[in-house]
Amino acid sequence: MSNIDKQAVTAKTKELASFMVERFSMNPVSCKLLNEAWEKEFPDEVAIAERMLALLDELEHYKSREERVTKLVLDNSTSWDALYKKLEAAEKRIAEQREYYEGVIADGSKRIAELEHSETQLINERDSAESALADMYQAATGERPEWSNMFGFADAVDVVEERLATLEANQSQTTPTGIQLITEAIGAHGYIVGCLLQGRPDLALEESRKWVSAFGQAAEIVSAQDADDIKVKGE
Structure with missing residues (x-):
């Protein structure tokens, strides 16, 4: 200009x-x-x-x-700060809850595994007890038991006990060898039943297998004696 x-x-x-x-x-x-x-x-x-x-x-x-x-920006800034703090607190609570529930799930999984193991162990023990008792029953009667709702473990034990009682009653007419076998069979029966009652089917199975032959020999002695008695009465 x-x-x-x-x-x-x-x-x-x-x-x-x-x-x-x-x-x-x-x-x-x-x-x-x-x-x-x-x-x-x-x-x-x-x-x-x-x-x-x-x-x-x-x-x-x-x-x-x-x-x-x-x-408005300042107010929103304050609001956003408050919301961010709330968000952080919520995320922290979620993380804590996740950690807690993961622990619960882990404990639950461990407990389930233990129960499954216990169930498997119980099944195995039951099978062992069944096998041991079946061996005793066969040794005493000469036949394998047929398990059913009408014939269970208790019934098999009763049959074996009756058979052993018969053997014990005939001891006076039995040879010394037969008496020894019968005595050992009776003792084995008591031990096996005790193992079953104490929840040790493994020991019962081991003992039953050990004395199966003794039961068989004792049963043969009684059978032979019964045959002799019948023969004597016939004469």
């Missing part, structure tokens, strides 16, 4: 300032007349002034809006 332009703007500014002073010092009627004269005399300046006022109003509006947005 040249010096001439600057001087012209300065002169125009002073002139505008003078008119503004007069405008605010006059009554309403004078102000109206002055405004009309101003608009006629300085249309460009009036347009610029109106534009400046509009810009100031718009600036004030955006400033107020900026303040509201800033406040």
Whole structure:
């Protein structure tokens, strides 16, 4: 901008300032007349002034809006901080619960495995007891037992005990060897039954297999004696 332009703007500014002073010092009627004269005399300046006022109003509006947005951002920031802390606390609780339930599941799996092992062990023990008792029954009667709802372990034990009682009753008519076999068979029976009652079918099975032959020999002795008795009575 040249010096001439600057001087012209300065002169125009002073002139505008003078008119503004007069405008605010006059009554309403004078102000109206002055405004009309101003608009006629300085249309460009009036347009610029109106534009400046509009810009100031718009600036004030955006400033107020900026303040509201800033406040909203700050409020949201505080809210997000609180939400983030709640989220962290929730994640921590979830992790703790997951760890707890994983431990419960692990303990449960271990317990299930133990129960399955115990069940398998019980089945094996039952099979061993059944085998031992079947061996005793066969040694005493010469036949394998036929297990059913009507004939169980207790029934087989009763049959074996009756057979041993018969052997014991006939000891007076038996040779010394036969008496020894019968005595050993009776002792084996008592030991085997005791093992079964104490939950040791493994020992019962081992003992029954050991004395199966003794039971068989004792049964043969009784059978031979029965045959001799029948023969004597027939004569």
